[in-house]
Amino acid sequence: MTTIDGAAPAQTTPAQTTPAQTTPGQARAQFRAGLRRPTSGYSAGYAQVNLIAVPQQQAFDMLLFAQRNPKSCPVLGVLEAGQYSSELLSGGDIRTDIPAYRVYRHGELVDEPDEVTAVWREDLVAFLIGCSFTFEAPLLEAGLPVAHLEQGRNVPMYVTDRPCQPAGTLSGPLVVSMRPFPPESIAAAVRITSRYPGVHGAPVHIGAPEQLGITDLQNPDFGSPVDIPQGWTPVFWACGVTPQAAVMHSAPELAISHAPGHMLITDLPNSQLQVP
Amino acid sequence: MTTIDGAAPAQTTPAQTTPAQTTPGQARAQFRAGLRRPTSGYSAGYAQVNLIAVPQQQAFDMLLFAQRNPKSCPVLGVLEAGQYSSELLSGGDIRTDIPAYRVYRHGELVDEPDEVTAVWREDLVAFLIGCSFTFEAPLLEAGLPVAHLEQGRNVPMYVTDRPCQPAGTLSGPLVVSMRPFPPESIAAAVRITSRYPGVHGAPVHIGAPEQLGITDLQNPDFGSPVDIPQGWTPVFWACGVTPQAAVMHSAPELAISHAPGHMLITDLPNSQLQVP
Numbered sequence: 001m002t003t004i005d006g007a008a009p010a011q012t013t014p015a016q017t018t019p020a021q022t023t024p025g026q027a028r029a030q031f032r033a034g035l036r037r038p039t040s041g042y043s044a045g046y047a048q049v050n051l052i053a054v055p056q057q058q059a060f061d062m063l064l065f066a067q068r069n070p071k072s073c074p075v076l077g078v079l080e081a082g083q084y085s086s087e088l089l090s091g092g093d094i095r096t097d098i099p100a101y102r103v104y105r106h107g108e109l110v111d112e113p114d115e116v117t118a119v120w121r122e123d124l125v126a127f128l129i130g131c132s133f134t135f136e137a138p139l140l141e142a143g144l145p146v147a148h149l150e151q152g153r154n155v156p157m158y159v160t161d162r163p164c165q166p167a168g169t170l171s172g173p174l175v176v177s178m179r180p181f182p183p184e185s186i187a188a189a190v191r192i193t194s195r196y197p198g199v200h201g202a203p204v205h206i207g208a209p210e211q212l213g214i215t216d217l218q219n220p221d222f223g224s225p226v227d228i229p230q231g232w233t234p235v236f237w238a239c240g241v242t243p244q245a246a247v248m249h250s251a252p253e254l255a256i257s258h259a260p261g262h263m264l265i266t267d268l269p270n271s272q273l274q275v276p
Numbered sequence: 277m278t279t280i281d282g283a284a285p286a287q288t289t290p291a292q293t294t295p296a297q298t299t300p301g302q303a304r305a306q307f308r309a310g311l312r313r314p315t316s317g318y319s320a321g322y323a324q325v326n327l328i329a330v331p332q333q334q335a336f337d338m339l340l341f342a343q344r345n346p347k348s349c350p351v352l353g354v355l356e357a358g359q360y361s362s363e364l365l366s367g368g369d370i371r372t373d374i375p376a377y378r379v380y381r382h383g384e385l386v387d388e389p390d391e392v393t394a395v396w397r398e399d400l401v402a403f404l405i406g407c408s409f410t411f412e413a414p415l416l417e418a419g420l421p422v423a424h425l426e427q428g429r430n431v432p433m434y435v436t437d438r439p440c441q442p443a444g445t446l447s448g449p450l451v452v453s454m455r456p457f458p459p460e461s462i463a464a465a466v467r468i469t470s471r472y473p474g475v476h477g478a479p480v481h482i483g484a485p486e487q488l489g490i491t492d493l494q495n496p497d498f499g500s501p502v503d504i505p506q507g508w509t510p511v512f513w514a515c516g517v518t519p520q521a522a523v524m525h526s527a528p529e530l531a532i533s534h535a536p537g538h539m540l541i542t543d544l545p546n547s548q549l550q551v552p
Contacts, residue, residue, distance in 0.1 A: 059336055060335055060336040060339065063336065063339050063340060063343065064339060064354055067339065067343075067351050067354055068354070075343050078340055078343055078344070191552065194551065194552050195551075195552065197473075197551060275470065275471075275473060275551050275552075276467065276470050276471065276551075276552075
């Protein structure tokens with residue numbers, strides 16, 4: 001094997017594992033060791049989740065908020081108060097195994113650390129909420145383009161003007177992620193993602209971003225803008241950053257979350273989330 | 277129009293509305309007025325739900341129990357503490373609109389009244405949990421036999437030896453409902469019901485009742501036994517009586533539920549519960 005210019009390749013060890021080939025356990029270990037980057041494309045075939053942890057006093061409201069807003073907040077796991085591991089992440093630790101975190105105090109973002117062991121408290125209840133990165137693998141398998149992956153960027157996310165159903169002390173707007181598709185692929189994107197209700201399922205909105213109160217697709221509230229090829233349509237899925245928007249809006253004393261796009265990768269195979 | 281023996285029909289007013297044709301509002305009014313009977317077959321096309329109401333102190337545990345046991349406890353609504361109506365039952369009252377209730381104190385069944393207004397408390401949080409009666413209409417539409425309806429009986433329900441995932445103070449066994457099907461119809465029954473995860477979805481067990489710890493199909497723990505035609509197989513679905521079994525096992529101070537098989541009929545069309 002030679003490279004284009006005829007030189008020997010730099011090394012002859014086996015080709016490096018790609019992010020998609022990285023196992024969930026390996027990915028968590030890399031992020032625990034300090035790697036800080038979005039997780040889209042990692043560990044193909046395994047579910048990625050959003051983290052939101054709040055004090056026990058707000059736990060019922062958060063669980064009820066999730067129950068009332070199942071498109072944006074599909075709960076895949078709830079840990080006991082103070083607990084930071086789960087059978088969904090063998091040997092893992094939710095305080096360290098995410099590439100980047102956000103710490104909110106009274107609704108204000110006060111820090112974006114690499115790990116949160118020092119901030120962790122015995123009374124925190126952690127919710128693991130399905131993430132749409134999970135269904136990107138079946139989209140790719142079906143031959144559909146995932147623009148932000150092709151462009152090497154985080155997915156763009158937008159705060160909409162659509163209010164969620166409130167629950168007790170918690171309320172806030174729906175947050176959506178956006179992936180553009182060419183006209184002939186939109187139906188397949190709907191069909192495929194609708195089989196994964198546990199990771200947001202079917203889109204909530206197709207085209208017409210202004211009807212969600214989104215004025216500039218190139219200026220997302222979280223993540224990165226993506227280039228939208230001429231003639232493609234923006235397709236919007238409910239997003240697991242929605243609980244963070246509720247935290248910003250409702251200002252509980254403390255909340256810890258992942259940084260948008262920087263997810264917790266679980267051992268849960270996508271196949272277990274699929275409905276017929 | 278004449279009857280078979282040639283006599284004039286007893287009355288010439290329009291034929292009486294069948295239970296299946298009764299609207300949800302009409303059905304609730306009949307039960308509010310005192311009609312006491314199982315609701316299987318009522319208001320075809322509209323979702324029926326289980327009720328479990330517990331004091332606010334146990335509400336988080338109950339919601340978490342439901343989240344951890346989604347096959348048996350698919351939550352379709354949670355009312356605010358003390359609230360007894362909901363947009364799922366226009367003009368209705370969950371304290372009166374169910375044909376029969378059960379009142380549990382410290383895990384003991386103490387009463388089976390027709391209404392519970394006198395027992396209701398301001399701190400009770402009511403959970404509305406999907407019921408498998410909902411998917412009987414699509415089973416019938418597909419030409420499948422529903423034995424307990426044909427035999428004019430309540431569905432048989434069994435306490436299994438399979439433990440639910442516990443949540444805080446709540447634990448208990450899985451309860452299942454059973455419908456027998458002929459061999460050529462089982463696949464269709466699976467396919468059709470799996471499209472309704474909000475009302476228990478696909479069966480949890482097909483055949484082999486002894487593997488669920490069920491020793492005598494003719495002796496159900498709730499509901500009525502049904503005759504199983506020779507060569508038919510018993511098919512088991514997770515059942516919304518499971519929270520009642522948890523209440524009996526874990527003995528919270530007070531709990532109010534429907535009587536098994538005597539459901540709350542909602543205004544929610546089945547079509548809104550269908551996944552592709």
